[in-house]
Amino acid sequence: MAVLILAIFCVGTAELAPSGMLGDLSRDLSVSIPTAGLLVTVYALTVVVGGPLVTAATTRVRRKYLLVGLLLVSVAGNVVSSLAPTFALLVVGRMLTAVIHGTFLAVCVVIAGSMADKGKEGSAIAGTQLGINLATVLGVPLGTLVAQQLNWRATFGSVAVLALLATVLILLVIPDNGGTSGSSAAHELRVFRKWQVMGTVLATVLCSGGMFTLITYMVPLLTDVGDFPSAWVPAVLVAYGLGSIAGNAIGGRCADRSVDAAVLGLSSALAVVCLLYWVAAPSPVGGAAFLILFSTATFALIPGLQAKVLSAAADAPTLSLTANMSAFGLGAALGSWAGGQIIDQGLGIRAVTVGAAAFTALGALLIAQTVHSGRRRQRAVDHQDHDGTTERQPADSGSTAAPAS
Template structure:
């Protein structure tokens, strides 16, 4: 099982690095392709919007494909997208490469999460989700800083090319290591759609959009926030990004264990924690040391929240998890698009890069309010169900013959 999980983590690492890599080399991209930094930031926006639109469509179209071969096929599409990105002579073709890479994102991660959840012991679903999220954490810990370093030492094109080669290797390992158990990616699309009648699913997905918007308002511009606002030397940025990634791994592990105990309690408390960290980051941003510390805290809070959101959706849609998880992946993508766009607009309006921390806090606080509503609505529903069951239980007990 460990070797299978390691292969899944490697594959997720490739997909996660492809998503996040532009955040660490916006300056190089902007200079080489003669666009502004906010325009280069649209690479994150376009990727995210593609995930939003394509994820549910790809999932609905692939529910009958066996998981193993679906994972391989999706990774090969990602390879093609990264190759196109590495060779693109213009910004428009780079955008096209990013879109091709993003097409598989939501479905791929959803199938990985469902697979990991199916292998987990009862009560350990949060840790299983966190294990798959480790691939994204490693993309942050290793992929983004190494991609930034490669871009600085060689070229940003070499970063995309390296991801393509590694993703090809991951596809080969899936063929070799992951067994074909005959399971498909999901049930019929019509069956999977029924879970969206549940407010706990829909409300959590909407809250994911808002929390993700808060995350990516800051994530997209974290390098300019460090260098332009905090005065951090550019040469030290990869080291800070490594620390950011280490924080994400720690946060992911803590968030998974917290979600094992109660996904509702985890997402409620951690969403407010993330909002508070973003707000305090505004005060610390002008100081190099303070900005680095709060970037670490931000990474821990962000990645602690993600397993809880995924686990909450997984438990609420246990009967048909694949499409609901893909929708939640799309929610992360929509939030990323909204957040990266909003961060760019804050900068373009003359508020400065520092203002992205306040935008992040506002989005996350709105998400926390919606999470609170879903949690309390779920508790009221559970209480009402229990109250309705009490008279029936009492009646049955009264009617039962004495032994």
Template sequence: MPLALLALAIGAFGIGTTEFVIMGLLPEVSDSFGVSIPTAGFAVTGYALGVVVGAPFMTAIGTRLTRKQMLLMLMGLFIAGNLLTALAPAFGVLLLGRVLASFTHGAFFGVGSVVAADLVAPNKRAGAIASMFMGLTLANVIGAPPGTLIGQHAGWRVTFFIVAALGVLGLLGIAKLVPARPEPATPELRKEFGAFRNPQVWLAMTMTVLGFGGVFAAITYVTPMMTETAGFAESSVMWLLALFGVGMVAGNVIGGRYADRHAMPLLYASLVGLATVLGLFTLTAHHKVLAAITLVLIGLFGFATVPPLQKRVMDHAAEAPTVASAANIAAFNLGNALAAWLGGLVISAGFGYTAPNVVGVGLALSALGVAVFAAWLERRQDGEHRAPRSRVVRTGGPAAPGAEAETAGASGPAVRTSASDAAPHSAADLTT
């Protein structure tokens, strides 16, 4: 593995820790500022919406920077946002700090995905992307759980000071290990945004919103669900988040291994599995052991979708992948925000802490429907693109370039060929 991938994983670890640790600290934040749990959930929603806005915005303003410079700037912003969160005197200031830190998220993973893919051979791109995202998934195993424990015993502010220190470590790793290259972070802004004319890019991002929304419908409110419904002590939330993180790591590894060759079958299987375990979670959340097992499976099926979805967006925006890649990271967090909001609504309506799981089932099945439609549309477009064109050929004169020629075998019917069939229609055909 190139050392640059390690540097990207370190930055991803810090970002993943600040994203997920807040979920284990919602009761502490709620008590600290005197707000309800659903209101404290806006610390999750606000972060996610900040990623949605910040991903394309930050990537666009980094046009004149090299990718390494862009990554360094983003890590500096990450440190500032987490320091503001730790020092927040009011809940509104905490939200501002969360949004500021979130502006790092989408652009970091978007630019980082392009950097990671460029470091390896074309047939290993999904694996390289998965290596970077490994930092994000490990944050749920060795980042968020200890952060939750520290926050519960020493105060949630201490946790965010530590997260800011992780940002400093990521900054130093990127400065030392990521190679400096002269190319700008985005080759041409108009060309980058032109990638969004491809409907497959939008369909892939829609899958991302809905599929990952299914994960966060359950995970955003996992602390009250596990303590109030399953009967776990608050101190157990740490290892429950770690179990979810183990599932994320496993799913990320599976996604990185198979996405280069079997992307759509992997997506189908992952989304069906996700919808199933979320449905079961409404029942298993009442039993400690079964609830813990279900958390692992949610992480596994949810994160198995990440490498294939990120690679799919980059493949369909191949000529200008940076903004599209960052926008897909924004789509992950738009799903987070949507799920956190919908989950808060059903809890506030009195349906209980397991009700967000039902919301998650609907989101996952919707993502599956979009995936099936995207694959059907792709097959149809490929069929139209490769279909031979028939032409009328007059006898007695030479055929025009590209026209059909008829050749009769000694004892068989005429065989039709055409110049358009003999040559590939586009550069894409040379690789299929």
């Protein structure tokens, strides 16, 4: 498990690292900060498009060696990024790193479940998410620190070396059970006829858009708007990562009680936090405090969104979860692009907090609609059961009970 966490940490750090060094990238490659922010947009769009294509093309490859191959592609992408003399070549390196992202994470989850003791599969799968949290807590601030002390190229180079080490460890430690990643998606496509599934996936796009409208520009928000000392930015990013771990735990507990109530309440809370961030942003202390609060609210919402999709698509969890991962990526691309547009239109970096609030509020409204329609349909089913007219719950019931892992 530790090897998988290390590998996921490398992939997660490669994804998030540019957010902590946009200023360095902008100055060194002679591009604007919004243009540098496109590195996040390109990565997210590549995940959205490339993930399903890579998964479809590798269904017959044994999982262990698929992990090795995918991680080596990530190493190559980070090497290209580290050596890139131009912004265009840096984009190519980012695309190489991103194209394996979705498939890699999915295969890690499958392997973690297969390696777990009987009855411990769910805990093992949940444990893989620690890699992403560690990328937020340690990867981004350490990458930012390396960029400040050396340069941004050293950050990508360090990730490449660590990912190469993870590749070797996977070859030595992960057992080869001969399994492949193949699964039949044609049967599962029917799940997207359910509004509870599609509505939640669309809400994920909007909420993720709100998250990344702000995440992409969180360092300029601190330093340019709040006059926060740049030397202290890595420490704030560590606190941001700790907030993500706390938020993940809070969100999980809330979803255990009621998925619908958790997602609706947390999405609304995130919108309010983003709006209040606009008020606090000019203050160094207030900006830092609200960035940590934003992190907690963001990562509290994410597990609820995933649980809601899975609960509505219990008969097709693989494809529905893949679609929701793509929804997060699409939202990330939309949000990072929108943040750049807000800045380019002369509204200023501070205004991205309002854009983030608008996206998240729209997501919360859509979630409210799915919750309302699901409860209304459930009441109709209960009424039919009471009248003895049917004993079968329709497919689009909006049930909030998550399937067993």
